[in-house]
Amino acid sequence: MITLKTSFECETAHRLFNVATYSEECRDNIHGHSYKYVVEVARKDGKLNEANMIVDFKLLKQTIKQFEKKYDHSVIIKHDDPLCKPLLENCKKVNVVDDNPTAEWMVSAFPKELNALFDENHLEIEVVSLEIAETTGNIAVWRK
Numbered sequence: 660m661i662t663l664k665t666s667f668e669c670e671t672a673h674r675l676f677n678v679a680t681y682s683e684e685c686r687d688n689i690h691g692h693s694y695k696y697v698v699e700v701a702r703k704d705g706k707l708n709e710a711n712m713i714v715d716f717k718l719l720k721q722t723i724k725q726f727e728k729k730y731d732h733s734v735i736i737k738h739d740d741p742l743c744k745p746l747l748e749n750c751k752k753v754n755v756v757d758d759n760p761t762a763e764w765m766v767s768a769f770p771k772e773l774n775a776l777f778d779e780n781h782l783e784i785e786v787v788s789l790e791i792a793e794t795t796g797n798i799a800v801w802r803k
Contacts (some may be wrong), residue, residue, distance in 0.1 A: 662787055663713050664699045665720060669731045673760040676740040689734060689742065694765075695792040698723060698773065700784040714784050722780045726773055737762035757779055762799035766791045 672691035678797050684690065701717050702713050730735045733752035736743050770786040777784050785803070793800045 660701055660705060660787075661707065661713060662699050662701045663716070663719065664697055665716065665723065666695065667723060667727055667729055668699045669694045669696065671730050671732075672734040674734075674736055674740060674742065675759045675761060676737050676742075678759060689736075692793045695790075697788075697790040698786060699788040700777070702786045703783050703785055708783070716781050718780070718782060719784075722776050722782060723773070725776055726769075730754065735765075762791055762793045762797070766799040766801040770803075 670691060671694055672689050674689045675685045700713065700719065702708065707713060723750070729752075731744065733754055734746055734750060735754045735756060737745060738755050738757060743753075743755060747755070756764070766789050768791050769791070773786050773789075779787075788800065788802045789799050790800050
C-alpha cells in the first residue's frame with residue numbers, strides 16, 4: 660500500500676477531570692501542549708488516482724487546515740467538567756467532548772473527524788494512521 664504522511668503542530672489546552680489516576684498537574688489544572696500531529700493517508704480504493712497520486716499535497720494540507728483551525732488555540736473539555744460552562748461563556752474556542760480529552764482519546768477520535776473532512780472535500784482518502792505527540796517522546800498512535 661502506498662501512503663502519504665503530512666505533519667502539523669497545534670497549540671491546545673485541556674483538563675483531565677475527576678479521575679485519580681492522572682497526575683495533579685493534569686487533573687487539577689487546565690493546561691496546554693504543543694501537539695505535533697503526523698497524519699498518514701491512503702486512497703480508499705488502494706490505487707493511485709488519474710494523476711498517479713494518492714492526493715495532491717496542497718489539497719491534503721488545505722483540508723487538514725480546517726481541522727487545525729478548530730483545535731489550534733482552543734480548549735478541549737469534558738461535558739460534565741464544572742469548568743465547562745464558564746469556559747463556554749467566556750472563551751471563543753471551546754470543544755466539548757464526552758470523554759476526558761487524553762492523548763489516547765484524541766488519537767482515537769480524530770481520525771473519524773479528519774475522514775469526514777476528506778469526504779466533504781471529495782478527496783477519496785482516509786486516515787490509516789495518526790500520531791499525536793503531547794510532549795517530546797510521548798506519542799499516542801492509532802492505526803487502522
